[in-house]
Amino acid sequence: MRAPNHLNALRAFEAVARHLNYAAAAEELNVTPAAVGHLIRGLEDTLDVELFHRSTSGPSRLVLTDAARSVLPSLQAGFDLLSEAVEALKASKSRIAFTVTVPVAFADKWLLRRVERFQQKHPYYDLRIDTSNRLIDFTADRIDVGIRYGAGAWPDLVSTFLMRDEFFPVCSPALLNGEHPLKAPSDLKHHLLVHDISMQTFSAFPTWRSWLQKAGCRNVVDCNRGLQINDSAAALQTAISGTGVALGRTTLVEHDLAEGRLVRPFEESQTCELAYYLVHRKESEHAAPVLAFKEWLISEAGLVSLTKPASAAGPRPH
Template identity: 85%
Template sequence: MRAPNNLNALRAFEAVSRHLSYPSAAEELNVTPAAVGHLIRGLEDTLDVELFHRATSGPTRLTLTDAARSVLPALQAGFDLLSEAVEQLKASKSRIAFTVTIPGAFADKWLLRRVERFQQRHPYYDLRIDTSNRLLDFTADRIDVGIRYGSGVWPGLVSTFLMRDEFFPVCSPALLMGKHPLRTLADLEHHLLIHDVSMQTSGVFPTWRSWLQKAGCRNEVDCNRGIQIDDSAAALQTAISGHGIALGRTTLVEHDLEEGRLVRPFQESQSCELAYYLVHKKEGENSAPVVAFKEWLISEAGAR
C-alpha cells in the first residue's frame, strides 16, 4: 500500500481526535469523509499502530487509543508552532519600518537624492528619516541606525567609516562677473564671507581662517567679517543665492557643482580629520534593516 502524505494524514488525525467524527473532521478540512478515513487508515498502516477504537453502534463510534491520546498534545503543539512559522513567513513580505537619524544638511544635499535606489533594492523597507540636529538617544528615541559627522567615537555606538570631505570656497557663478569678479584671493575683500559655524566647537572643523592660511593668504583678507550661519545647508543656499562665498565641503556641494548652481572660484582645498560614519547600537548589528541599509550606504559612499 502506498504511504499517505504524512502531514495531511497527521492533520486528519488531529482533527478527528477533536471531533471524534470523520464527517465533522472532513468538513473542517474541506475534504470528503472517505478521504479522511483513507488518510487515517494509511497513517495507522505506516506507523503500525492503532489510533482509534471503532464501535459499530452507540453514540460515540470513535474513541482514542491510549497511544493516540499520549501523543495528541505534542502533535497539537507542533501544529501551533507550524502555524506561527507560516505567519512569520507571511510577515517577512510585509513592509518593515525603521528609523534613521541623519544631519539635516547631509540628508538634503546627499542622501535624499539617492534614497530611491535603496527603496528599489529593498522594497519592503520603509525609512523614517529624522533630521534633528540634537544628539539623540538611540534607545530612548527608538533609533535603528544613524549617520554622524565627527571623529568616529560615540559612547555606546558601533561606528563604520563612510567618507571624508575636502573643503574649498564655493559661490554663485554670478560672482565671477560683475563689478568685482572673483579672480584672486584678494578679490574676497569685495564679497561677503559666509561662515558655517555648525561645528565650531569641534576645534578641527575648517574655517575661513584655516583655509586662507593653507592657500597662502596671510593678512590680505579679513577672515572674521561676514555672516555666521549655524546650518550647513542654509550657508550653502545663501551662496547659491549669490549673497556671498561659503566654505563648502565635497559631500554637500557636489550636486550643486554638477548642476551649475555653485562654482569653485579657487582650486585650493583643505582636508579635515572629521568624517561621516554610520552608527548603530551593538545589539543591532545583525538586524536585517540595519545590515541592508549599511551595505547600501557603504556602496553609495564608495561610488562618489
C-alpha cells in the same frame, strides 16, 4: 449559528450563486457537495429566507430567488474587501520599518536624493528618516541607525567610516564676473564671506581663517567679517543666491556643483580629520535592516567625487 459557520455559509452561498451548481461550488471550496448543501440549508434556516428555487427546465436546476439576487453584489463586494484586508495584513507582516537619524544638511543635500535607490533595492524595508543635529539616545528614541559627523567615537555606539570631505570656497556663477570677479583667493576681500558655524565647537572643523591661511591670503582677506549661519544647508543656499561666498564641503555641494547652481572658483582645498560615520548599537550590528542599509550606504559613499574648480574648465576672460 456561530460566526465562523455563518461566514462559511455565506461563502458557500456566493460560490453556488456563481456556479448555480452544488458540485462546482464544492470543488472550488474543497468540500463535498453534501457539505455545501448543509451550509445553504443552515443559512436559509437562520435567515428565514429562501435563496434558491429548483428549476425543472433549462441548463441548471438551481435558480436564484429575487431576495438572493438582490444581495449578491453587496456580498461579493464584501468578500473582495475582506480579501484585500487579508492581503494587506500579509504584506504588513513582510515589511520591516526602521529609523535612521541624519543631520539636517546631510539629509537635504546628500541622502534624500539617493534614498529611492535603497527602496528599489530593498522594497520590503520602510525607512523613517529623523533629521536632527542633536545627539540622540538610540535606545530611548528607538533609533536603529544613525549618520554622524565627527571624529568617529561615540559612547555605546559602533561606528563605520563612510567618507571624508574636502573644503573649498563655492559661490554663484554670477560672482565669476562682474565688478570684482573671483579669479584668485585674494579677490575674496571684495565679497561677503558666509561662515558655517554649525560645528564651531570642533576645533578640527575648517573655517575661513584656516582656509585663507592655507591659501596664503590670511593677511589680505579679513576672515572675521561676513555672515555667520548655524546651518550648513542655509549657508550654502546663501552662496547659491549670490549673496556671498561659502566654504563648501564635498558631500554637501556635489549636487549643486553638478547642476551649476554653485561653482568652485579656486583650486585650493583643505582636508579635515572629521568625517561621516554610520553608527548603531552594538546589539544591532547583525540585524538585517542595519546590514542592508550599511552595505548600501557604503556603496553610495564610494561614488562621491570631487568637482573640478571652475578654472579647470578653461581660461576665463580677464
